[in-house]
Amino acid sequence: MKTTLQVQNLRCGGCVKTISNKLSEIKDIKDVIVDKDSSSVSFGHQSADDASLAKEALRQMGYPIIDEQNGFVEKAKSFVSCASGKISR
DSSP: OEEEEEBSSOOSHHHHHHHHHHHHTSTTOEEEEEETTTTEEEEEOSSHHHHHHHHHHHHHHTOOBTTSOOOHHHHHHHHHHHHHHHHTO
């Protein structure tokens, strides 16, 4: 299966790198594509549970899907995730 999610707080290449790396670490998540221009994250997966794990990972990194809460904490997490993506280049 393939899923595409619209996420919040996706701003730069650091964000793209962090999201790509972290989602690729999840078992049965494959072919991760992050498009900062459309704020979308696409990936292949085996089951609905895999997609739920990816959504939770995005939330934990500070990139909640478009219809979820995006408060100060989420924005702060995305800032840290972004910075770590820039450093690991």
